[in-house]
Amino acid sequence: MLFSNSKTNLKTRQKNNKIGTVFWTHTNVVLLTGYLIIVPICTLTTLSLLLPLFTASLFASTGTSHYSTSIPWIDDASECEHTGRNWRDRKCWDNQHDPMF
Numbered sequence: 001m002l003f004s005n006s007k008t009n010l011k012t013r014q015k016n017n018k019i020g021t022v023f024w025t026h027t028n029v030v031l032l033t034g035y036l037i038i039v040p041i042c043t044l045t046t047l048s049l050l051l052p053l054f055t056a057s058l059f060a061s062t063g064t065s066h067y068s069t070s071i072p073w074i075d076d077a078s079e080c081e082h083t084g085r086n087w088r089d090r091k092c093w094d095n096q097h098d099p100m101f
Helices: 002-023 026-062 077-082
Strands: 067-070 086-088 091-097
Touching: 077 086, 077 091
Parallel strands: none
Antiparallel strands: 067 091, 086 091
């Protein structure tokens, strides 16, 4: 009985070793290495192609144009010019006003 148990354990160990050696064949190692090299390259290439599209749409949506608008709570020329704005027609005008504001 002791002898039969050792044969079973030996067969089980051999079966477990075969599973490990089947996976780590030369072909599988080469395929895994190729996969680990190609995936990061493809990912970086895709991101480098998509990044300009995202940044262009982001900057296009915010816009770069500014419009003049009067600031109603400033009614003094010296106070207006002190804040870096222009005093015209008895109004304080802000030339850097963003239309999205």
